[in-house]
Amino acid sequence: MHRPSETRLRFFGLALFGLVVVADVGYLLLVRGLDLENHPLLTYPIEPDVDDVLGSIATATVGTVLTWLRPRNPIGWLVTVAGLSLALCTAGQAYGARALVLDDRLPFGALVLALTAGLWVVSVFVPVTLLVVRYPTGTLSGRWPARFERVALTGLVVHYVGYSMTREAVTDVVRDTSSVLTFQPVGIPLLIGGAAIVLIAAVLIIGEAAVRIRRRPGPERSALLLLLASTVTAALVIFFGPTERFGTVAYAAVLVAMAVGVLRHGALGIEVTLLTGDRNDPFAMLNRLGVPMGEAIDDQTLGSVLARLRDALGVEGIGIAGPAGAQVGTLPAEPLEVPLTFGGNLLGTMRVGPRVGRSAWTGADRRIAEAVAPLIAAVLHAVRIAEELRLEKERVVSATQAERGRLRQELHDGLGPALTGIGLGLDALAPTVPGEGAEMVSRLRAEVSSSLEETRRIIDDLRPAALDGxxxxxxxxxxxxxxxxxxxxxxxxxxxxxxxxxxxxxxxxxxxxxxxxxxxxxxxxxxxxxxxxxxxxxxxxxxxxxxxxxxxxxxxxxxxxxxxxxxxxxxxxxxxxxxxxxxxxxxxxxxxxxx
Structure with missing residues (x-):
């Protein structure tokens, strides 16, 4: 199956954000004049709700940024869907109310009310279920989370369909339902059943996330804990809070938790280095440096370590002067220099530039550089050992291949023809030898043939005959x-x-x-x-x-x-x-x- 390119996905995310903006602008235009007190058709006066507009735009903005940075990660798309659902819900409710109350020229007012009323629940429970089960990496951690996700998605669909089929999807806004075609006997069971499924899935996902928090490494654990606490709190406040304003603030807290997860803990694999880098977080610095050190060592390892160290320290450039020198970023004419020693041997000198936005380094910069120098020296030593091993392996392979070629040639040109000659001689001798001597010649001929086949097999093992020519x-x-x-x-x-x-x-x-x-x-x-x-x-x-x-x-x-x-x-x-x-x-x- 053809997968869309990341560029196409990014622009599709921008298109969804544009749809959110259009829906919110449409809502603000359609809601004008609906703040009528004691209107016989309106269930309650509908006033412009700036909180919903700001909430949907803020949610869609976060989702769009994440989809732009990680277009194949579902986290950004789920956040965008939550913001889009909220925007379409408010715009659809305003449109339906206006069509049924103020402007009968607008078509399908009751239908739009019914189709958009259930989107409010989607905007609330997508973060609590589908987002939490995949956060912070965007992947499912096993079979059970995948099953919980499918249960949550099924519940949301069933609840939405059921709510859209009930009379309440319209009468929550407009009292007159004379023109509404409803399926109350079917819709109510679907509504209740879907809600029960979603709640069960939410409990299971929250429990699974709590278990996952204990197993995840430090940064992921912190990001997941922050998001889980904020989403659960937001859901409780939205449904049981004293006013809608509390719900809006709680919903905004979810967005803040995601922002902190990305900026502070590298959620979704997005690393954001501020001017101070990781110099104030030793664990983060060691974790950042430890990633390449735990991987296979090759000629790219040193550059990778230096790049991560530059980001961790928040400096403009860093390099190593010596036989295996490397440099990342730009260095001034007189950088901070720290010797790199391992096992009492001087391997080179680490050269560090000033922090971003500064023209010189400080005493604190020197202390930090001296603290990480042993790690860099160990990496440099490992790179040199790996290079020596690679060269030695190449030498051994070359010598082995040369020896195999010599043996193959000697077997092919020496032993093979000799055995063939012996076999021909025995064939010529066989008719002249009577009695038991003939039987002995026959056995010798069989042994020679077997030895010749074994020689050919050895020659082929040294280099497959199929590759000749x-x-x-x-x-x-x-x-x-x-x-x-x-x-x-x-x-x-x-x-x-x-x-x-x-x-x-x-x-x-x-x-x-x-x-x-x-x-x-x-x-x-x-x-x-x-x-x-x-x-x-x-x-x-x-x-x-x-x-x-x-x-x-x-x-x-x-x-x-x-x-x-x-x-x-x-x-x-x-x-x-x-x-x-x-x-x-x-x-x-x-x-x-x-x-």
Missing amino acids: ADLVEALRRRTDQVRDAGLLEVSLEAPSVLPSLPPPVTAAAFRIAEEAITNVVRHAHASRCTVRIALDDRLVVEVRDDGVGWTGPRPGGVGTASMTERAERLGGTLLIERAEPGTRVRAELPVGAP
Whole structure:
């Protein structure tokens, strides 16, 4: 299914915000003249409610900002839906009242009243249920939250439909229902049932969120706790508060909680660094630096750490002077310099610029820089060790490949022809040897043939014969054609028409992994189809996917999985085997920089 681009999603969010503004402006225009005391048709005088207008616009504004920053995260869309529901509710009620009371030229007044009355409940319970269950990451944390979400959504739909079918959807605003077509016997049960479902879902979601608060890491826990407290309080105040003004303030508190969650705790993955950075929050600073330090170390690690440190300190630039130097941002001519030592060895010098908006650094800046210097020195040391290991691995792989090539050549040009010659000699000798001697010659001939086959197998293991005179794609195409033509499996190959030249170890490992995965599908998967995909970006990706019974773990006594994993890891790559829907997916990623 085609997914809309993030740009299109952002502009759709702006369009929804524009709809909220139009609805609020329409409400202010339509509500004029409806503040009539003791009117025979109006249930109560309708006065312009600035609180509802400001509430819907503020809610939609927060939602639009979040959808712009994270267009694929549902949190922003849920907030926008809450604001849009409130705006459409107030505008629809004003339109319906005006059409039935003041201006009979406006059509469908009762219908608009019925369709928009239930949106008020949507605007209140979307934050309490659908927003809370996904906050702060936008994802569901398990099967039960997903079920609770579906229950809440079902309840909201049932309640809205039921309320729209009742007489009260109109008589709450206008007394005259002579022109109203209602379905009271159906609407009332749906209204009550939907409300009960929503309340049950809200209790379950709030309970699940309370459990999730204990399990989340610090920043997420704080953001979720703040939002949960504000939404529950807002819902209680809106339904049981003494005046509507209290409800408006409580609803605004939810928006404030979301703003604090984003600005202070990085909710939705949005990091906002103010002028002071994280220098006043040591935990946040360590947490920010700890993310890249916990990941795999490569040539991008040092730059990533420096970028996070610059944001945490709120400085214009930071860099390291030395053999493995790096710099993020801009540095002045005379920056603050702090030596980086590890194990008594000087690795380099950390150079720190002034804080944003200042022209010089202070004594507090020096103390903070000196405090984080050991961490940066440890990262720098780890980067150097990782680089040395990478170079050593490349040297070992190169030496191994050279030795494998030499052995293959010697077996191919020496032992193989020698065994073939012995076999021919025994064939010539057999007719001249009588009796038991002939039987001995026959057994020797069989042993020579077996040794020759074993030699050929070893030669092929050192480098697959299928790759002689063919590139990886052509060799795999031949292999998949063989499997398909034999009637074993329907196999398809998805690969670029031309691959650039790859290092021989990478080509051999990729072919062997794909071949072993296809063999496993034929033998164990009970599949009807299999797809082999080859892709090349910064790494060579080999993926084999089938529609069989699914991966259940390595088979006892089997060596295929271990062999594939060893081939990938020997080159510094990775191998992943997992269940798919349906079947199994084997995915290998190999660095194309391997020698």
